[in-house]
Amino acid sequence: MSIKYSEQSRIFRDFRSIPYSDYYYLIRFYEQYDQDLDHLPFDESLIMSYYYANALFETQEYDIHIETSNYILEQSIINNVRYIDGEDVYMTVLHKKTYAHLKLGEIETAQKLATQLVRLDQNQYSYPILLRQCFLAKRPSWIRPALTTSAVSTILGAIITIIFSFFYLSLPAKAVLIPYGLLLFAAIGLFATTIGYYKYVIAPVRQILKQAQIDKANSKVL
DSSP states (O other): OBOOOOSOOHHHHHHHTSOTTOHHHHHHHHHHTGGGGGGSOHHHHHHHHHHHHHHHHHTTOHHHHHHHHHHHHHHHHHTTOOEETTEEHHHHHHHHHHHHHHHTTOHHHHHHHHHHHHHHOTTOTHHHHHHHHHHHHHSOTTHHHHHHHHHHHHHHHHHHHHHHHHSGGGSOHHHHHHHHHHHHHHHHHHHHHHHHHIIIIIHHHHHHHHHHHHHHHHHHHO
């Protein structure tokens, strides 16, 4: 259900008058009246907490954001609150909470939450992207250096080839093989990087998306 508004308290009216893009002011106001929130009607305190959590997220206060998000998720479920100002409370908060865990380096938690998001809604394009970011953060440490080395080798090979083209006739035959060796090394590195990226990022994400589609189809049959 959506929250229905009744006669509003002064604190809530003042909070509502603050532009929701003024994140630092929202945070200061909320924390100033934090002790008074327990005395406000439930709908007012939840709405204020919702926008407070969003402000924390936008200002990269991820630890406090996660703590506040847990409270909002719990209360929205207990009190059957689905929407606030037309926004899906559970999905919006869970999405930002997942990203916050990812930014804090809590990859396993972020991956579990991102998987939950995908299973709940496969049509929201940002959820698979977030899930892919989680697996990308977990990829083996050799993938990035291999890609960087391949790129550098390609550039060096191209530069040396251009330089050698001006002195081709005066160079030893073995020297001409240097740029081609670099390009071959780059190709091998790029191939290995592609295989690693597919194995550790693309394949598991596809598997989760496929399973989510299967689960959705089975739920419709039931």
